[in-house]
Amino acid sequence: MANQKQETKRVNVAPYIIIPLLLILVTFGGLFLYVYSKRDVARIVVDFPITERMIYLEIKNMERFGIKPQTNSTATEIQEFYSTARAKAITNLTDFFVVLQKARDTNQYDIPGDQIEQRIKDVLAMSQMNTLDEYLTEGEVSESEFRTQVKNQLIYEKMTDPLRAEVGQPMAAELEEYFNTVKDQLVVPETVDFDMIVVPDEKTRNKVLEELAKGKGNNFAEVAKKYSTDLASRENGGRMISVPKDSIPEVEVKNALFPPTPNFPLKLEQGIIQPIVTQKSGEYIVRLNKRNPAQKPALYGTVSLYNAESKKYEKVEIKPQVVSMWQNTKGESAVSAYVKRLSDYYESRIYDRVKGNMPWAGLERFFSSIFGNSLWNQIMGVEDK
Numbered sequence: 086m087a088n089q090k091q092e093t094k095r096v097n098v099a100p101y102i103i104i105p106l107l108l109i110l111v112t113f114g115g116l117f118l119y120v121y122s123k124r125d126v127a128r129i130v131v132d133f134p135i136t137e138r139m140i141y142l143e144i145k146n147m148e149r150f151g152i153k154p155q156t157n158s159t160a161t162e163i164q165e166f167y168s169t170a171r172a173k174a175i176t177n178l179t180d181f182f183v184v185l186q187k188a189r190d191t192n193q194y195d196i197p198g199d200q201i202e203q204r205i206k207d208v209l210a211m212s213q214m215n216t217l218d219e220y221l222t223e224g225e226v227s228e229s230e231f232r233t234q235v236k237n238q239l240i241y242e243k244m245t246d247p248l249r250a251e252v253g254q255p256m257a258a259e260l261e262e263y264f265n266t267v268k269d270q271l272v273v274p275e276t277v278d279f280d281m282i283v284v285p286d287e288k289t290r291n292k293v294l295e296e297l298a299k300g301k302g303n304n305f306a307e308v309a310k311k312y313s314t315d316l317a318s319r320e321n322g323g324r325m326i327s328v329p330k331d332s333i334p335e336v337e338v339k340n341a342l343f344p345p346t347p348n349f350p351l352k353l354e355q356g357i358i359q360p361i362v363t364q365k366s367g368e369y370i371v372r373l374n375k376r377n378p379a380q381k382p383a384l385y386g387t388v389s390l391y392n393a394e395s396k397k398y399e400k401v402e403i404k405p406q407v408v409s410m411w412q413n414t415k416g417e418s419a420v421s422a423y424v425k426r427l428s429d430y431y432e433s434r435i436y437d438r439v440k441g442n443m444p445w446a447g448l449e450r451f452f453s454s455i456f457g458n459s460l461w462n463q464i465m466g467v468e469d470k
Contacts, residue, residue: 279342387402
C-alpha cells in the first residue's frame with residue numbers, strides 16, 4: 086500500500102483521573118465526618134456511648150448531693166477535684182450501662198409508658214416543683230434527655246430490685262454486730278426548741294421588745310407573725326422545734342443556744358427573751374423553750390423524735406431502723422457484686438478514648454498524622470497532651 090497517513094485516536098483520560106479523585110475525596114470526607122461525629126464520646130459500653138454531655142450531667146448530679154469543691158479551694162485543687170469527679174462519673178455511668186446492656190441482651194429493655202409518666206410525676210412531687218419545664222430548667226436537661234433518664238432508671242431498677250428483695254432478715258447476732266458498726270450514725274444530737282423573731286434594725290427590735298414586754302411574752306407568736314422577716318418561721322409564730330446546732334447558720338445565735346463554754350456570757354436561759362445582734366442577718370429576738378439532750382441509741386431501745394405532722398415528740402424504736410439499714414447495705418453489696426460480674430463479662434466490649442482502643446482509633450491516628458496533632462486536637466475539641 087502507498088504511504089497512508091494513519092490517524093491516531095485521542096483518548097480522553099480526564100474521567101479516569103477525576104472520578105477516582107472524587108471517590109477518594111468522598112470516602113475521605115465521609116470517614117472524617119464519621120470520626121468527627123464521635124468527638125463527644127469518651128467511652129462505649131457495648132451498645133451504649135458515654136458522652137461528654139452525660140459526664141457533665143452526672144457531675145452536676147454529684148454537686149446536688151453536696152459533692153463539690155470547698156469554697157476556699159485553690160485553682161489547682163478545683164482542677165484536681167473535677168478531674169477526680171470526671172473519673173467517678175465515667176465509672177458510675179459504666180456500671181449503670183452494663184446493667185442496661187444486660188437488660189437489652191435478655192429482652193428486658195422495655196418499660197410501659199404509664200410507668201414512665203408516673204415516675205415523672207413522682208420526681209416532680211419530690212422536687213417540689215410545679216411544672217416539668219421548671220424541673221428541666223433547674224436540671225439543665227431537655228425533655229427528651231429527661232425521659233430517657235427516667236426510662237433507663239426504671240430499667241436499672243427492674244434489673245437490680247430483685248437482688249435487693251432477696252435479702253432476708255438478719256439473725257440476732259448478725260444484727261447486733263452490724264449495730265455496733267453503725268451506732269454512732271444513729272446518735273440523736275442535742276437539739277433545742279426556741280422562738281425567734283428576725284428584724285432588720287435596732288429601731289424595729291426595740292419596738293418588738295416593747296410589745297413583747299406589754300404582753301409578758303405570751304404574745305410572742307402574734308408579734309412574730311407581725312414583724313419577723315424570716316419566712317420559714319414567721320407562719321409558725323416564730324417557733325422552731327428540735328433544731329440541731331449544725332442547722333443554725335448565724336454564729337451568734339448558734340453560740341447563744343449552744344454555748345461553746347459553760348460560762349459563755351451570752352448563753353440563753355430557758356424562758357428568757359433576749360435580743361441577739363448578728364453580723365449578717367440583722368437583729369434576732371430569741372426565747373429558749375427547751376433543751377433536748379443528745380440521745381445514744383440502744384438496739385432494743387427507743388429515742389424521742391419530733392414528728393412535724395403530729396407536731397409532737399414521739400418514741401421511735403431503733404431496731405426497725407437498724408434492720409432496714411442492714412438490708413440496704415446487704416442489697417447494695419449484692420447489686421455491686423452483680424455489676425462487677427457484668428463488667429467482667431462485657432470487659433472486651435468496653436472501649437475507652439483514654440486507652441486509645443475506640444473502634445475508630447485507627448482513623449483518628451490517620452487524620453492526626455495528616456493534620457498534625459495540635460490541629461487535630463483543636464478540631465476534635467481536646468487539649469494537647
